[in-house]
Amino acid sequence: MDKLRLHGFNNLTKSLSFNIYDIAYAKTERHRQEYIQYIDDLYNADRLTAILEQVTEIIGANVLNIARQDYEPEGASVTILIAEHPVAPDPEELTPTPGPLPESVVGHLDKSHITVHTYPESDPDSGISTFRADIDVSTCGVISPLKALNFLIHSFDSDIVIMDYRVRGFTRMEDGKKIYIDHKINSIQNYMDEDTKEKFEMIDVNVYQENIFHTKMMMKDFDIEQYLFGSGSNEFDEAELTEIERRIRREMQEIFYSRNLSEGPQAKSE
Template sequence: MDKLRLHGFNNLTKSLSFNIYDISYAKTEQHRQEYIAYIDELYNADRLTDILTQVTDIIGANVLNIARQDYEPEGASVTILIAEHPVAPEPEELSTGPGPLPESVVGHLDKSHITVHTYPESHPDNGISTFRADIDVSTCGVISPLKALNFLIHSFDSDVVIMDYRVRGFTRMEDGQKIYIDHEINSIQNYIDEGTKDQYEMIDVNVYQEHIFHTKMMLKQMELEHYLFGAGTDEFGAAELEDIQYRLSKEMQEIFYSRNMMPSKPVSKK
């Protein structure tokens, strides 16, 4: 797209929202409490602040203010007020193509914000433990939150990811014509790394005329050993491992499809 000649500045608002879910199995009550304590420490306010600060750098913005809080008994929140880069950014900084993976982060936000809230919880009966992180990246101007997609997906153990992207408002050209979106997009998937897309099953629900884009992702392959908290596969019998795999898969599918599913097989009794 040719550079727009605007009257004033670009005040389009671009909002990207994530729900990231990490699913685990904790067999005993002690394991469940240890899981929540582990997740609460792993994603405490300091760690979340570091993640969001790197997001700020990736999308080319400046930090104006940081507010963060760890909660009792668990959970944390961080809000960063951000601003557009104070000098004209390089063309590559403005691109909305796939952003970097965590190991290749570069580094900046204003008149915008980034927030994250965490929700660790564990089912008291069937051992399923689900950690959820809600993340919002909202920018105003030429910077784009889409560049943070790959980094955020890989900053968490993401079994299920639900994303919404919306462009709101308008900016005005010098001849008075209104611009309601300043970049091409037909799916959030356009901005996700190909290697990442290969790992996930994906569904889109888009409302193009309203500039609303919705994508859901669910991990395709599950290595059970990585989902057992406080125990290894050698501590379970074959039938119990099959039951655990079913429970984990059911939890992921229920979150992915946003509905409760009836059991398709009997669940073993403890």
């Protein structure tokens, strides 16, 4: 696509949002403690900050400010403000001072931001725990959050990924004509690598005339060992493993289709 000749700054806002679901089975107290440790290792503020800083580099932006927080017993939030162009240092940054305390580190982006918030959730009866990470990459100007698409998908243990991409506002060309989108797209899948497409079942719900694109993804392959703690499948008999798999698959399908599914005649009572 030829470079657009614009009147002033590119005012289009491009927003890419992820809901990433990581599902696990933790019925006993020992398994629940292992699950909490797993979440603390994978979704702590330090690791999330490192991932978002890499996203900033991938999309060609510059960090202005970072704010982050860990929560008890698990989960974290990180917000990074970004700029499209290098930012000159604040005069105060050039003045010798003691500097900030470690727990008060903050980061900024100019007119753009990257955020992640995590949400732990569990069913006390079934033993299913579903950890959700919400990630938003919002940019203004020529930089695109779509460049970070594949990196973010592969940065987490994602069983379900639900994505929204929207281009908002308009920018004006030199002749006064308004431009409501500055790149070709008919699906978020256009920007996915083949490896991602092979691993996930996907469906689209798009509103082309409004530049709104929605894609749902569910992991195709199922390995029960990936969802268990302790000694894995060795701690359960065949009937128990069959029931656990049914519960996990049901959880995945309900999230993927956004509705509660009927138990069916094969379901077992607690």
